[in-house]
Every structure is written in structure tokens, then in C-alpha cells.
Amino acid sequence: MFYYSIKIFLVGVFLIFFGGILSLLFWRKQKLSILVGTLGAVSGSILGLIPAIKVLLSGGKESLYIAWSIPFGAFFVEIDAISAFFLLCIFILSIITAIYGSRYLLEYKNKSLAKAIFFFNVLISSMAMVVVSANGMLFLICWEIMSIASFFLVTFEDEHKHVRQAGIVYLIATHIGTAFLLVMFILLGRESNSLDFDKFAAIKLLPSSMASIIFILSLVGFGTKAGLVPFHIWLPEAHPAAPSHVSALMSGVMIKTGIYGIIRVLTFLPNPPLWWGWLLIIVGAVSGVIGVLFALAQHDIKRLLAYHSVENIGIITMGLGLGVVGINSGSQILAILGFGGAILHILNHALFKGLLFLGAGSVVSAAGTREIDELGGLGKNMFVTSVTFLIGAVAICGIPPLNGFISEFLIYTGSFKGLITKQLDLAAVSIIIIGSLALIGGLALACFTKVYGIVFLGEPRSKHAMNVQESSMIMLVPMIILAALCVFIGLFSSITINWLKQCISQIAGIGPDVVSSQILPLSNILIKVSFAAFCLFAAIAILLFIRKKMLSAEKVSIAPTWDCGYAKPDARMQYTASSFAQPLVDTFKMILRTRKITEPIKDLFPVEGQFESSTPEVSRDYLFNPIFRVIYLLLGRLRWLQGGNIQLYILYIALTLIALIIWKLR
Numbered sequence: 295m296f297y298y299s300i301k302i303f304l305v306g307v308f309l310i311f312f313g314g315i316l317s318l319l320f321w322r323k324q325k326l327s328i329l330v331g332t333l334g335a336v337s338g339s340i341l342g343l344i345p346a347i348k349v350l351l352s353g354g355k356e357s358l359y360i361a362w363s364i365p366f367g368a369f370f371v372e373i374d375a376i377s378a379f380f381l382l383c384i385f386i387l388s389i390i391t392a393i394y395g396s397r398y399l400l401e402y403k404n405k406s407l408a409k410a411i412f413f414f415n416v417l418i419s420s421m422a423m424v425v426v427s428a429n430g431m432l433f434l435i436c437w438e439i440m441s442i443a444s445f446f447l448v449t450f451e452d453e454h455k456h457v458r459q460a461g462i463v464y465l466i467a468t469h470i471g472t473a474f475l476l477v478m479f480i481l482l483g484r485e486s487n488s489l490d491f492d493k494f495a496a497i498k499l500l501p502s503s504m505a506s507i508i509f510i511l512s513l514v515g516f517g518t519k520a521g522l523v524p525f526h527i528w529l530p531e532a533h534p535a536a537p538s539h540v541s542a543l544m545s546g547v548m549i550k551t552g553i554y555g556i557i558r559v560l561t562f563l564p565n566p567p568l569w570w571g572w573l574l575i576i577v578g579a580v581s582g583v584i585g586v587l588f589a590l591a592q593h594d595i596k597r598l599l600a601y602h603s604v605e606n607i608g609i610i611t612m613g614l615g616l617g618v619v620g621i622n623s624g625s626q627i628l629a630i631l632g633f634g635g636a637i638l639h640i641l642n643h644a645l646f647k648g649l650l651f652l653g654a655g656s657v658v659s660a661a662g663t664r665e666i667d668e669l670g671g672l673g674k675n676m677f678v679t680s681v682t683f684l685i686g687a688v689a690i691c692g693i694p695p696l697n698g699f700i701s702e703f704l705i706y707t708g709s710f711k712g713l714i715t716k717q718l719d720l721a722a723v724s725i726i727i728i729g730s731l732a733l734i735g736g737l738a739l740a741c742f743t744k745v746y747g748i749v750f751l752g753e754p755r756s757k758h759a760m761n762v763q764e765s766s767m768i769m770l771v772p773m774i775i776l777a778a779l780c781v782f783i784g785l786f787s788s789i790t791i792n793w794l795k796q797c798i799s800q801i802a803g804i805g806p807d808v809v810s811s812q813i814l815p816l817s818n819i820l821i822k823v824s825f826a827a828f829c830l831f832a833a834i835a836i837l838l839f840i841r842k843k844m845l846s847a848e849k850v851s852i853a854p855t856w857d858c859g860y861a862k863p864d865a866r867m868q869y870t871a872s873s874f875a876q877p878l879v880d881t882f883k884m885i886l887r888t889r890k891i892t893e894p895i896k897d898l899f900p901v902e903g904q905f906e907s908s909t910p911e912v913s914r915d916y917l918f919n920p921i922f923r924v925i926y927l928l929l930g931r932l933r934w935l936q937g938g939n940i941q942l943y944i945l946y947i948a949l950t951l952i953a954l955i956i957w958k959l960r
């Protein structure tokens with residue numbers, strides 16, 4: 295049946311896409327092109343939020359089915375609680391980033407911006423269609439459109455060699471992932487004799503070995519898009535290369551389509567065995583720790599944030615693993631807290647990571663560089679950017695009273711409940727999660743102390759950081775909104791969790807009333823913790839205000855700080871990002887493999903000294919590069935097949951067709 299909500303959703307998606315088409319038509323007039331594209335994205339996303347919120351709160355399900363002539367294909371779209379939740383994340387961040395991008399793109403004075411607007415709108419509409427597609431063929435088509443659109447956004451500045459390389463790495467990675475998904479859908483289709491999702495969910499007698507194969511294929515295919523280690527190598531290359539508002543959208547919600555896929559497959563497959571949960575937890579723990587370690591070693595602010603996406607995807611995956619373990623062990627509370635923490639962290643990460651990437655874009659726009667060591671003292675002239683970035687940094691570190699604390703608290707609580715049980719396997723799982731989350735949280739705090747201190751505090755370290763100006767209000771307002779949402783969820787977590795109970799219920803297979811009853815006691819604790827933290831920060835703010843008033847009549851003098859015996863101190867003597875992180879980087883040098891070039895200071899009156907460090911991508915250098923070299927050598931032996939003779943190529947095609955006909959008729 296053609297439901298009202300589906301109509302609104304499809305009209306919204308059409309408006310987003312149509313706005314992109316109009317931006318191409320007005321490509322000669324840059325500002326008009328940006329305006330129509332932005333209006334299409336914002337208005338369409340607002341319309342799309344209406345059915346998403348309606349279904350998320352009611353827990354209903356609305357669908358539209360139109361048959362296709364494509365074998366096993368159908369235009370089958372369905373909005374259920376899971377789809378509605380992801381639509382909420384997609385459309386909220388799309389509205390924010392579209393408004394921000396309407397001003398940010400004007401920095402690219404010598405480029406045609408219509409292409410960027412068009413593919414940005416295509417990315418939004420394709421992501422929305424991915425999470426509502428209820429047919430495997432339609433899903434793969436939308437998935438591919440999403441991948442191609444994001445590729446063109448990543449390579450927007452294709453005049454730079456490193457941008458082209460990032461685009462190639464991303465394109466290869468996403469299509470390797472798609473290949474695994476294609477096999478997965480073939481196996482699901484063979485078992486159900488259909489590619490419709492409702493038929494997948496109806497499979498009751500699926501052999502355990504086949505279910506495990508399908509699960510592994512989904513984990514690799516969707517995990518590549520999500521950025522799980524070791525399939526994450528595209529992520530720290532692509533996100534820094536894209537414009538900052540695109541990086542925010544890709545990191546905030548596009549990579550979450552991979553998490554959506556894993557969740558959706560879990561709902562297809564009956565009775566998940568315990569080792570699925572173990573695998574998710576181990577992969578999540580490794581991704582979380584590796585992501586934050588490599589973030590700590592970075593000098594590029596956007597590359598650093600990209601690695602933190604790997605970290606947070608790891609936290610989400612650990613939550614999913616805890617939920618699977620809870621289902622297998624028959625523990626409702628573990629399943630609810632695991633899936634609930636994962637779902638809430640998906641939303642929280644979309645907000646604070648979107649905020650941090652927009653803040654980084656504001657810094658790059660003002661200073662003209664992404665190198666952390668060339669910045670410093672930006673907080674003096676960029677007050678709003680510095681405050682909102684600080685809120686995002688506190689949120690991503692999981693510090694109360696902000697939203698990042700709430701979702702991690704749910705996963706922590708579930709792990710502690712598993713720890714106190716008499717089941718050895720649950721206790722072991724809980725120890726891994728608690729230890730990993732504690733290590734990740736500590737390292738994230740060190741990393742963002744480094745970033746905020748080096749970028750916004752101190753004195754300018756280079757000409758890039760001198761005389762910077764605050765960004766325009768069109769860029770600042772989206773950052774303020776995201777910061778306010780981080781604070782709101784932190785202070786009113788019970789409201790947010792109540793909104794998500796239908797989604798948690800559908801994933802865990804537990805009634806929404808049971809979900810509410812299990813989480814209600816925790817909500818009361820969260821309210822008290824968040825309120826206490828809020829009072830602490832409010833007290834600090836009041837004391838600072840009183841201090842400022844009391845000292846307002848005093849004369850302010852400027853003098854150098856203690857110079858440590860140096861006769862002529864300057865800004866270069868401040869801590870750099872490398873020096874701040876060096877103790878931790880050296881502690882984990884066996885993992886990071888950081889390379890250092892040092893020219894030590896000599897004599898009593900040295901002329902110069904030099905220190906340079908770089909941290910290579912270990913998975914790329916030690917895993918994928920050797921694999922691709924072997925593949926290249928093996929395929930090189932087949933070059934004799936490509937002789938340049940068109941008649942020979944026609945013969946290959948004919949032989950292939952004959953072989954297929956014989957195989958079909960046998």
C-alpha cells in the first residue's frame with residue numbers, strides 16, 4: 295500500500311536530487327548554483343525527517359512495493375524503526391553540513407562548484423535510499439550510487455596528486471567491499487528464492503554454516519565501508535582530501551551505512567552463535583585502540599579526526615558484539631544495553647564528529663593549513679570556533695555531561711553486569727570491553743588535549759596562525775547547533791533513550807516495554823551524573839565570571855613567561871604536537887612504527903637542529919601492499935591474453951557465451 299509517510303519521504307529525496315540537478319543547470323552562476331542546491335538539500339531533508347520521526351516514535355512499518363522487469367529486482371522501500379533511526383541521523387547532519395557548505399565552498403574561488411553541490415545532494419539522497427531499500431538489487435544500486443557520489447566529492451580537488459591517490463584507494467576499497475556484499479546477497483537469495491528483505495527475515499531453517507558465511511561476508515563488505523580495521527585504509531586518505539563539510543557528512547553518517555548493513559543482516563539471521571559476538575567485540579576493540587593510537591600520532595588535523603572515526607566505529611561494534619552475546623546467553627539486559635549503547639553512539643558520533651570536522655574546516659579556512667604544528671593561539675581571534683570545538687572534543691572523549699559519555703556509559707554498564715555473572719564467557723567478554731573502552735578513553739583524552747592545546751592555545755607558531763579571523767555566521771551557526779545537541783543529549787539522555795526504544799527493541803527482538811523498564815533505572819542515574827557534571831561546569835563558569843569582574847579594574851600588563859634560561863624565547867619553543875604525543879607514541883612504537891629523522895643539536899652555540907617524525911599506515915604497508923604486489927605479479931602472467939587483436943576478443947566473448955549456454959542447458 296502507498297502510505298502517506300512513504301510519499302513524504304520520496305518527495306523529500308526527489309527535492310534533494312532535484313536541487314542537485316538545478317545546481318548543475320546554474321553552473322555559470324556560482325552563488326545561485328549553491329543556493330538552489332542547498333535549498334533542495336535542506337528542504338528535502340526536513341521533509342524526510344517527518345516520516346522518520348513518526349516511525350521511530352510509533353514503532354510501525356510503512357512500505358511501497360513496485361515490481362521491476364529486472365530479475366529478482368523490485369522498487370521495494372520500507373521504513374521501519376531501524377531505517378527511521380538512520381534516516382534521522384542522515385537528515386539532521388545533511389541539513390547542518392549543507393548550510394555550512396554553502397559558505398565554505400566559496401573558498402574554492404577558481405573551481406566550478408556545481409559539481410560539488412550536485413554530488414553532495416546525490417550522496418544525501420542515495421544514503422537515504424540505502425537505509426530504506428528492502429530489496430537486494432535496489433540496495434546494491436543505491437549503494438553503488440552512494441559510493442560513486444562520495445568518490446567524486448573526495449576527488450573534488452583533483453588537481454592535487456595526493457587527492458587523486460586518495461580517490462583511487464577509496465574506489466578500490468569500496469568496490470572490494472561491494473564484491474563481498476554481492477556474494478552475500480546471492481547466498482541469501484539462493485536460500486530464500488528472493489532478494490526481498492522480508493523473505494530473508496523469514497528464513498528459519500538456514501544451516502548454521504551458511505549463516506556464518508553470510509555473517510562473515512557482511513562483516514567484511516559492510517566493515518570496509520564502516521572503516522573497521524584492517525579495512526579502514528581508505529578512510530584516513532579520503533576524509534582529509536574532501537572538503538570539510540563533506541568529511542563531516544562522510545564520517546558522521548556515510549560510514550554508518552556500513553553499521554546499518556551489519557545490523558540489518560543480524561536481523562535476517564536466526565540465533566546468532568556466541569562466536570559472532572566475540573568476533574564483533576575483538577574487531578571493535580582492535581579498531582578502537584588502533585584508531586585512537588594512529589590519531590595520536592598524526593600532524594594533520596583532518597587526518598587525525600579521520601582516525602578517530604575508526605576508533606568510534608570500534609566502540610559501536612563492541613556494543614553490537616555485547617548485544618549479540620546477550621541474545622545468545624539469554625540475557626535481556628546485556629542485549630538491551632549493548633545494542634542501546636551502540637545505537638546511541640551512532641547518533642552521538644554523527645553529532646560530535648560532524649562538529650569537529652566543521653570546526654577543523656573553520657580552522658583550515660582561516661589559517662590556510664591543516665598542519666597542527668603550524669597553528670597556535672587561534673582561540674584569541676576564533677572564540678566561537680574554539681568553544682564549539684572544545685565541546686566536540688569533550689564529547690568524543692566520553693566526559694560528562696556531554697552525549698559521548700551517555701552511550702559509552704550504557705556499554706560500560708552492560709559490561710559490568712556481564713562481569714558480575716557466574717558465566718565465565720560473559721565475564722571474559724566484559725573484561726575485554728571494559729579494558730578497551732578505558733584505554734580508548736584515556737588515549738582519546740590525551741589526543742584532544744594535544745589538538746586543542748596546540749591549535750587554539752599558546753602563541754601562533756607560523757604566519758598561517760597570525761591575524762586569523764573568525765568564520766562567517768553561516769559557518770558558525772551549524773557548529774553552534776551541533777554543540778547544543780551534544781549538550782542536550784548529555785543533559786536529557788532519558789528523553790533520547792526513550793526515543794530510541796523502538797529501534798533497540800527491533801534489533802534485540804525484545805518488546806519496547808521491556809526495553810523501557812530495563813533502561814529506566816539507568817536513565818535516572820544518568821540524569822544525576824549529568825546534572826552533577828553540569829553543576830560543576832556551571833560553578834567553574836560562575837567563578838571565572840566573578841574573577842573577570844573583580845579584576846576588570848586592574849591594569850593588564852604583558853610580560854614574557856619564565857624563559858627557562860633562554861635569552862631570547864619565541865613561539866617556536868612551545869610544545870609541538872609531536873613533542874606532546876612523543877611519550878605515548880614511543881610506548882606503542884611496536885604498533886605505530888613511527889619513523890624519525892633527527893639531526894641533534896651540537897656544540898655550545900648550535901646553528902640548527904632538526905626533528906621530523908611520520909607514522910605510516912601499517913595495514914597498508916604491511917598487509918595490503920604485499921597482497922596487491924602478489925596479485926599484480928600473478929595477473930601479469932596473463933598479459934598474453936591481451937594481444938590487441940579485436941577478433942581475438944570477440945572469440946573470447948563467443949566462447950564465454952557458449953560456455954554459459956551449455957552450463958544453463960545441462
